[in-house]
Amino acid sequence: MATQTTPRESTTETGATGHLPQVTERRVEPMPLDMDWLRSVQANTSAIERRAAALPARRSLKKAHQAAWLLRAVTCIDLTTLSGDDTARRVERLCAKARQPIAPDLLDALGMASITTGAVCVYHEMIPAARRALEGTNIPIAAVSTGFPAGLSPLELRIREIEMSVEAGATEIDIVISRRHVLSGDWQALYDEMRAFREACGEAHVKAILATGELGSLRNVARASLVCMMAGADFIKTSTGKESVNATLPVSLVMIRAIREYYERTGVRVGYKPAGGISKAKDAITYLALMKEELGDRWLQPDLFRFGASSLLGDIERQLEHHVTGNYSAAYRHATS
Ligand SMILES: O=C[C@H](O)COP(=O)(O)O
Numbered sequence: 494m495a496t497q498t499t500p501r502e503s504t505t506e507t508g509a510t511g512h513l514p515q516v517t518e519r520r521v522e523p524m525p526l527d528m529d530w531l532r533s534v535q536a537n538t539s540a541i542e543r544r545a546a547a548l549p550a551r552r553s554l555k556k557a558h559q560a561a562w563l564l565r566a567v568t569c570i571d572l573t574t575l576s577g578d579d580t581a582r583r584v585e586r587l588c589a590k591a592r593q594p595i596a597p598d599l600l601d602a603l604g605m606a607s608i609t610t611g612a613v614c615v616y617h618e619m620i621p622a623a624r625r626a627l628e629g630t631n632i633p634i635a636a637v638s639t640g641f642p643a644g645l646s647p648l649e650l651r652i653r654e655i656e657m658s659v660e661a662g663a664t665e666i667d668i669v670i671s672r673r674h675v676l677s678g679d680w681q682a683l684y685d686e687m688r689a690f691r692e693a694c695g696e697a698h699v700k701a702i703l704a705t706g707e708l709g710s711l712r713n714v715a716r717a718s719l720v721c722m723m724a725g726a727d728f729i730k731t732s733t734g735k736e737s738v739n740a741t742l743p744v745s746l747v748m749i750r751a752i753r754e755y756y757e758r759t760g761v762r763v764g765y766k767p768a769g770g771i772s773k774a775k776d777a778i779t780y781l782a783l784m785k786e787e788l789g790d791r792w793l794q795p796d797l798f799r800f801g802a803s804s805l806l807g808d809i810e811r812q813l814e815h816h817v818t819g820n821y822s823a824a825y826r827h828a829t830s
Pocket residue numbers: 573575614732733734735768769770771801802803804805
């Protein structure tokens with residue numbers, strides 16, 4: 494029987510900011526690696542695939558409901574640019590969209606006050622530009638780190654990269670795990686690495702990118718999720734967006750259920766971030782519905798759910814515009830998002 498050491502979740506209530514929904518500042522405290530729990534983890538691939546396949550068909554939200562869900566989705570987007578040709582100018586445009594993701598006339602027509610995206614997500618070198626462009630807001634800056642996307646630079650450098658991004662002003666750090674630790678079943682090494690990354694983050698929140706498209710099996714996805722949560726990940730995230738397979742519904746179901754089991758056994762809420770290839774409004778609704786059905790309404794807040802997406806916002810804007818005006822605008826009108 495596993496000896497259960499209960500980790501702590503530290504929480505601080507933050508007041509409403511006028512731009513962001515009121516959220517609780519959570520930090521997930523690490524617990525010791527529990528190998529008995531880990532060994533008991535299973536993943537029934539055919540049942541998971543059947544459930545995932547049924548999801549999109551079951552949701553057909555219309556009109557006002559759909560608009561409300563899409564606005565919720567906007568507040569949960571980590572608006573992302575992660576390209577080799579990123580410039581300060583591009584990041585400034587991204588941040589302008591993060592500050593005002595939906596045109597004020599559309600928001601008025603929908604009866605909504607101003608909203609922002611959940612965060613912006615950039616490479617380390619772009620943090621200063623993002624800081625300048627987001628001054629006066631509470632929009633968090635997430636930086637990808639630890640040799641993103643492969644995570645194969647020396648450990649000392651990966652840890653230093655985290656520290657530098659936190660010093661530069663990132664309040665959320667998206668680390669990539671070493672896939673080789675999962676593929677070789679070296680759970681202790683994965684745990685130790687994740688603990689070191691979390692330590693280096695200090696007060697910044699840490700999201701563990703599993704790169705699920707490279708983990709070989711859904712059981713490995715479930716086990717890697719659990720190890721990262723035990724080691725203190727505030728969020729678990731599917732993908733870098735650079736793997737050949739990124740966020741999928743079966744993988745999401747496995748990770749979400751790992752979060753649920755972790756919560757049921759420890760009382761600690763860990764967030765979820767599907768990322769990579771999510772670009773359609775209807776897919777965003779499917780993900781939100783999945784969160785609601787599997788984890789409940791609490792996980793529909795930006796402190797527990799984010800989309801990692803570079804182009805999703807554009808499609809959501811088009812759908813909202815259609816809802817308000819009856820017409821679809823051309824995609825080029827929403828080029829930045
Ligand atoms: O974490 C975010 C992803 O890199 C974004 O991927 P995407 O460009 O396919 O939306």
